[in-house]
Amino acid sequence: MDTIAAFSTPPGESGLAVLRISGSLAASICDRLFVPSSSKFAKPSDMEGYTLAHGYWDSIDEVVIACFRAPHSYTGEDVYEISCHGGQAIRQAVLDSVLAAGARAAGPGEFSRRAFCNGKMDLTAAEAVMDMIGAQAEKQAQVAYRQLMGGVSRVIHERTDHLYGALARLEMLLDWDEEEERPEDRALLVRELEHSEQELRHLAESFTGGRIIREGLAVVIAGSPNVGKSSLLNALSGRDRAIVSHIPGTTRDTVEVDLSLDGYLVHLTDTAGLAIDSHDPIEREGIIRAESALRTADLILWVLSPPLPSEDDRRQEEARIDRCLMDGKELLLVLGKDDLRLSLPKEEDPAYYAAERYPDLPTITWSDRSEEDLQRLKDTLVRFIEGGTLVMMEDDREVTSRDQVKSHGEGQSHGLLTHARHKAAVDRAVELVGNARADLQTGLSFDLVAISLKEALTELSTITGEDVSETLIEKIFSRFCIGK
Ligand SMILES: Nc1nc2c(ncn2[C@@H]2O[C@H](COP(=O)(O)OP(=O)(O)OP(=O)(O)O)[C@@H](O)[C@H]2O)c(=O)[nH]1
Ligand SMILES: [Mg+2]
Secondary structure (H helix, E strand, C coil): CCCEEEECCCCCCEEEEEEEEECCCHHHHHHHHEEECCCCCCCHHHCCCEEEECCCCCCCEEEEEEEECCCCCCCCCCEEEEEEEECHHHHHHHHHHHHHCCCEECCECHHHHHHHHCCCCCHHHHHHHHHHHHCCCHHHHHHHHHHHCCHHHHHHHHHHHHHHHHHHHHHHHHHCCHHHCCHHHHHHHHHHHHHHHHHHHHHHHHHHHHHHHHHCEEEEEEECCCCCHHHHHHHHHCCCCCCCCCCCCCCCCCEEEEEEECCEEEEEEECCCCCCCCCCHHHHHHHHHHHHHHHCCCEEEEEECCCCCCHHHHHHHHHHHHHHHHCCCEEEEEECCHHHHHHCCHHHCHHHHHHHHCCCCCEEECCCCCHHHHHHHHHHHHHHHHHCCCCEEECCEEECCCCCCCCCCCHHHCCCCCCHHHHHHHHHHHHHHHHHHHHHHCCCCHHHHHHHHHHHHHHHHHHHCCCCCHHHHHHHHHCCCECC
């Protein structure tokens, strides 16, 4: 393989910038370009200290060289990391010198691709590297680190070992004569496959929580105009991101803000008030955008505040809420402007209305004047991310999500699968193992059952990259940044 080079630090001005060189020419390039700063070192490629960079004829900079010799390096090849000063001109001069000395500019993800091809990391670890770099919130970084350290591969290998065990038993039975086959052999295999199927299913379920941790929880705030949606966004994000006013229809477009709650990434979206029968074209466009945001939500905060809308308007709002529920959306009713509730007659109180019309929906009271309410809402969101439920105590009454038992995967495997690619492969494996089990139960011949099992094993091996096409490798590494 040729020798590649690229800066691993982003462009722009910085104190230091790190250029990485990987390949068989890396040492000789360093020896040609750099001069040791002390006679203690024979050659620049031997040293881990200051060296003067010469970039051919003019001195460019004083740099530090760190060497990692093959195979004990990130890529498994000789790797040299040159830390120079991070100015535009210096960076360019150092890179140009290295390229002129025989290296080639590395493409996106080329270092990691070499690490994968040289067996330094499997595909899940390579994907985790990108996740580590992209992590905005602590928990994203934690799940990525767990994956980098082999958390996902280990579980996949465990599940694969089970299936290989079943396949070995199956192939042993294949060698026997038909008269020798005993019903208990078939029954034992069926039980083994049932067990594998269940474990794989658990693993697939861990994706619900895993996806939310890796991608962030998409929370959309919706409701009628003027109910306090933008105030809610501002309170949760801790800054005046959206304009708040007493005039209904203030928010026309969606307003998005990212925040970290207890280390979890949350994408919060404020929407235009869902006015009924609006004739204003801008407001109507805002409503279309609000409805499209609702379709992408993991959780909807539907704000109901006094004064309640008229009977007709309420029916239309209910139709919208029902549509979200029919789409399978999780929805939390936020009983807003709680500070005004005390002075309200019962028929104007959103809490009574919600209890009557939506007895099964979780609710939370909210006032933008209460620090306690803010903390309670944040706790509720965190609990939802961690457990997939909206369980909370309100007025000594336990209010629960519609589907409390639905959890984001349990115990050890909680949030383990974070990539849609992994989830899709596990889903296909579940189906194939299920087919194999059903075929065994219906008395199909062992060789046909073995085909399904082998296909399931192939699916699982695409996750770690043991059996993976060149096209998929290309697709994965092209998403990486240059220098990684
Ligand atoms: N008393 C009280 N007033 C609130 C509360 N939250 C918001 N308000 C007020 O209600 C009015 C509307 O607030 P916004 O946050 O702009 O409401 P909105 O739902 O975003 O309104 P649109 O964008 O027009 O749909 C403002 O005057 C706020 O100060 C609250 O908890 N209590
Ligand atoms: Mg608003």
